[in-house]
Amino acid sequence: MWETIGNEEAVKHLSQSLRDGRVSHAYLITGPDQIGKGTLALDFAKALNCTGVGSPCGSCDQCSRVGKSLHPDVRIIGLSSSEGRDRSLISIEQVREVQHEAYLKPYEGVWRVFIFDGVGRLSEEAANSLLKLLEEPPDQVVIFLLAEDYLSLLPTIVSRCQLIKLRPVLSSVISKVLQDVYGASFELARTLSGLSNGRPGWAISAFADQEILDETTKALHSMETLLDLSIEERLKYASEITSRMSTEKKIARRNLMLWTTWWRAVLFDKQDVLGTEKSGLTFESSHSAASTLSVLQICNAIKSIQKASCYLERNVNPRLIFEQLMLELPNRR
Ligand SMILES: [Zn+2]
Known part of the structure; x- marks a missing residue:
């Protein structure tokens, strides 16, 4: 089951490409903060490696490990660091690590997936290095770039990715998820979904x-x-x-x-x-x-x-x- 809330067209497009065996090497997902870019990329990472029925099934070992950030072949590269000190730019070292890992065979899944979160904030060196990786993509590797919009990226990077634009989700849809999945009351769900500006991630984190x-x-x-x-x-x-x-x-x-x-x-x-x-x-x-x-x-x-x-x-x-x-x-x- 896809966990992405709303944006049905994007979900349909990705699941169709998987069914048809037309998986791209790189996708650029754009949209406001907390709209669901990361969730969509993780859904696809699950779907690529899922061993259950109706991929992503959400319950097989592969899916559940991706969901818990425990899958060795699915990595998120972003601005927050494990030391608790956030970076302002994705660094060249982070991209080099990926370049190295991308050419190794997947440890246990079928596909390796790298998700660059906040790619609008790449250092110049990192952007050039990422471009190289996109120019010579290794087999069985899918790279996701997540950014608020594509204008801050090098046009050469954008042109090598399939662009997926996420749009604000209807507040009625967010409200329903808050009630049905998270057990929010009708009143609170309505207020939070209204305040979210169509960003399910914000509404869910505000509720939690x-x-x-x-x-x-x-x-x-x-x-x-x-x-x-x-x-x-x-x-x-x-x-x-x-x-x-x-x-x-x-x-x-x-x-x-x-x-x-x-x-x-x-x-x-x-x-x-x-x-x-x-x-x-x-x-x-x-x-x-x-x-x-x-x-x-x-x-x-x-x-x-x-x-x-x-x-x-x-x-x-x-x-x-x-x-x-x-x-x-x-x-x-
Ligand atoms: Zn699964």
């Missing part, structure tokens, strides 16, 4: 991890509070959040993502207020913002947050980004 759930509640509450704060108080908030970022950079990214979702809910609410559209996702706090702000103010807030996200990705000083954002957000005072 109380810390993420608390952080989410806090982020949404802080945006609502910010609307009523003075400029001085907002700048103090910017300073606090950016000092927390020095220990955990993902906090800022997640906050911006959640704030975008909150503002979208405000916009939908506003349209409801104006009687133009009925929406699914609403928060108590978004109703009150919708009734006090204009459509233009709401749209500008969304634009400002998106601009901040872009700058954060380009490594602009986070303190400057957040200070600017604090100045741009509408004030209800």
Whole structure:
């Protein structure tokens, strides 16, 4: 059984290529963070080596070892390291290791699978080395490159891969999985799937991890509070959040993502207020913002947050980004 949630076309395409014996040497899977790129690559790694019925069966020895990251022929190469210190780029050493291993026969499976996670962040040397590997692909090896989009990659790398674009999954689909598979209540499943922006991985991790759930509640509450704060108080908030970022950079990214979702809910609410559209996702706090702000103010807030996200990705000083954002957000005072 494929564990990928939604994106049926991508699943269909891969299972068809396996049935027809047309497995590519390299696939580039693109899509936002936690949309299911890794899950799809692992599903295919299971399917390639599965010994059960209806591959990937999910229960044979091969499938279950891939699922537990215990299969010697399936490796994930990424930015997080076992020493707990995350890298900012995939290094040349990591690619060289793969180059070496790729030419060895599979230990116990039929196929070797290498999954490069976060391939948008390759060092230049690593990218060239990876290109060589893609130019002369060994037999019985499948390489997956996972990236948010292909624009940050060398065109020569992209052209050697089969491109699979993953799209946001319907929140009703995510909600159903949260209830049926993970036992979430209807209310919580609806809220988390709405907040996930179509990313099942985020919804599942938020359900499983109380810390993420608390952080989410806090982020949404802080945006609502910010609307009523003075400029001085907002700048103090910017300073606090950016000092927390020095220990955990993902906090800022997640906050911006959640704030975008909150503002979208405000916009939908506003349209409801104006009687133009009925929406699914609403928060108590978004109703009150919708009734006090204009459509233009709401749209500008969304634009400002998106601009901040872009700058954060380009490594602009986070303190400057957040200070600017604090100045741009509408004030209800
Ligand atoms: Zn199996």
